[in-house]
Amino acid sequence: MALLARLRPTRGWRLFVPLAQVIAVIAVGEAGVQLEAARQIEQQRALVTAHVASARARLESELNATLFLSSGLVAFASAKGNLIDGANAGDLLSALYKSGRNVRNIVIAPDNRVQWVHPLAGNEKVIGLYYPDNPKQWPAVKRAMERRQTVVAGPVDLVQGGRGLVSRTPVFDSHGKYWGLMSLVVDWEGLQRTAGLEASTDEFVLAIRGKDAAGEAGEVFFGDARVFAAEPVRARLDLPGGHWVLAAAPRQGWGASAASIIGLRTAYLLIALVIGSLAYRLMRETRQREQASAELARLNQELESRIAARTEQLSHTRDELERLVNTLRQTQGDLVRSEKLAALGSLVAGIAHELNTPVGNSLLAASTLGEMLRRLDRPGEALKRSEWQDALSQMKEASAIIQRSLSRAGELVASFKQVASDRTSEQRRRFSLARTLHELIVTMQPSLRRAGVVVELGAIPEVELDSYPGPFDQVLMNLIQNAVLHAYAPGGPGTVKISATLDGAEVSLDVTDFGRGIPAANLGKVFDPFFTTRLGMGGTGLGLHIVHNIVVGVLGGRIDVRSVEGEGTSFTLRLPRVAPTQAEP
Numbered sequence: 001m002a003l004l005a006r007l008r009p010t011r012g013w014r015l016f017v018p019l020a021q022v023i024a025v026i027a028v029g030e031a032g033v034q035l036e037a038a039r040q041i042e043q044q045r046a047l048v049t050a051h052v053a054s055a056r057a058r059l060e061s062e063l064n065a066t067l068f069l070s071s072g073l074v075a076f077a078s079a080k081g082n083l084i085d086g087a088n089a090g091d092l093l094s095a096l097y098k099s100g101r102n103v104r105n106i107v108i109a110p111d112n113r114v115q116w117v118h119p120l121a122g123n124e125k126v127i128g129l130y131y132p133d134n135p136k137q138w139p140a141v142k143r144a145m146e147r148r149q150t151v152v153a154g155p156v157d158l159v160q161g162g163r164g165l166v167s168r169t170p171v172f173d174s175h176g177k178y179w180g181l182m183s184l185v186v187d188w189e190g191l192q193r194t195a196g197l198e199a200s201t202d203e204f205v206l207a208i209r210g211k212d213a214a215g216e217a218g219e220v221f222f223g224d225a226r227v228f229a230a231e232p233v234r235a236r237l238d239l240p241g242g243h244w245v246l247a248a249a250p251r252q253g254w255g256a257s258a259a260s261i262i263g264l265r266t267a268y269l270l271i272a273l274v275i276g277s278l279a280y281r282l283m284r285e286t287r288q289r290e291q292a293s294a295e296l297a298r299l300n301q302e303l304e305s306r307i308a309a310r311t312e313q314l315s316h317t318r319d320e321l322e323r324l325v326n327t328l329r330q331t332q333g334d335l336v337r338s339e340k341l342a343a344l345g346s347l348v349a350g351i352a353h354e355l356n357t358p359v360g361n362s363l364l365a366a367s368t369l370g371e372m373l374r375r376l377d378r379p380g381e382a383l384k385r386s387e388w389q390d391a392l393s394q395m396k397e398a399s400a401i402i403q404r405s406l407s408r409a410g411e412l413v414a415s416f417k418q419v420a421s422d423r424t425s426e427q428r429r430r431f432s433l434a435r436t437l438h439e440l441i442v443t444m445q446p447s448l449r450r451a452g453v454v455v456e457l458g459a460i461p462e463v464e465l466d467s468y469p470g471p472f473d474q475v476l477m478n479l480i481q482n483a484v485l486h487a488y489a490p491g492g493p494g495t496v497k498i499s500a501t502l503d504g505a506e507v508s509l510d511v512t513d514f515g516r517g518i519p520a521a522n523l524g525k526v527f528d529p530f531f532t533t534r535l536g537m538g539g540t541g542l543g544l545h546i547v548h549n550i551v552v553g554v555l556g557g558r559i560d561v562r563s564v565e566g567e568g569t570s571f572t573l574r575l576p577r578v579a580p581t582q583a584e585p
Contacts, residue, residue: 003228017283018276025271029269029272032264033265036256045256048233048249051234055196055197062194062195066191069096077108078179101488104185104187105187106183111179113129114129130245143241144241147242151168152168168181191551193473194347203250206227207220207232208244213241235299247285358406369398371538373395376391433507440476441479451494452488455495455498462496467555475551479511479571487568496513516561516566527544531545
């Protein structure tokens, strides 16, 4: 519309635009007509496909029911061919003949010489026929013997009259030696009737090629051969030793309905005329709108100038605010990382200091033990009983000291390794609540001892959590350090009690101190970032903020605080035994 307004439409322009739109509508409509024609042809192909599939299924069912009648007789002949005589051969052939449909006759020819046939009436001349002496039948028999499988020939004209399919099956004994031939003749006209085959209907024409199961290379033996040249729908029907090809096409040929195509073309022409007339009226009214648009553009320009000036001022203010917010976010992130590293560094320093005692005791006891051994090592001198007993007592005491000291050092190192591993990896795993609390307290013991604070474990249920032990340790460590820093005077004394209860799918954990408490005015702000009453004295105001974020965001739980000033503070954590899967540390 803005482009039309700038072009100042003349009379010629007002005629050109509607004409162009009419042409565009006609082009789109013709494209739709072609799509509809293609859709109708595709629908035709789907119907023809269904017709071919139905004909193939019926014919395949009839053929399978007939051609595989001789399977049992072939198996019997393979196993006990030498036991077949005139009586049982007649019974077998009669039973097979009665159970089959469209069967003209069944022949058994040991060593390629016809010995039994059913029914015998009308087929007496076949008895004694030796296939190698019959040039018409021997090629098919020889092909079946060479392929060692059933070969279907035909349809062929039968001597008895009519047409038929001939199925020849070679029979081999249990040692793989050729025994003879089973031959079955199927009445082709009867097969067409029972399979419901029709060369053509009011809608479709059907043809079949592949005489002698030769597939595409075979002759057309059913229907009109011209069907295969009409882009038909094809289907393959597998036979023993080859296949047939069924093809079908519409009787009137492929194409869309002329009536529907004419109707569509009429519709889009009418639509084009309507759109062209509306476009002409729109162009005529454009001139009238142009003058009003010019005045409106002038007013808009004045307004845009005022808005641009104000926007520039607001943009400058916004940039300043964004820089300030980014600086604050970066500072907060640095403080959070510093808080985490400081806590882990404090653990390392405490463990290193604590290890000095058991390691030093072990070294002293080992030195004493070495000195005692040197005293006893006096070649050529006899030891007094009292000297040996005294030395043995001192060595036992030194050995006990070394064992206790190294056990203590091992416990400290194992606890620190577990806590440090959880703190650094923050991987989800199953862990024991009681064991994790014990390891954390052992790891923090050196720093707690210097602060004069004792951590007591109350009743802890034997329960496993499927959660994140690293963030869990960080929460408890921050709560204990918060009590050391705020609840008690430097150097203590003080006590922090940890207890837990199991409530269904949740664990309720209480961390309680008995120190100064939190003033009621500050109780609602303890989880806010950067809120601290010790700013400039070692407090960052991020400890409890980190605790709240981990409990809610990572562990999927809740945290509450209760405090009475002068009596102490209690933090209650309600954690699910299985942390939510969507929460990642």
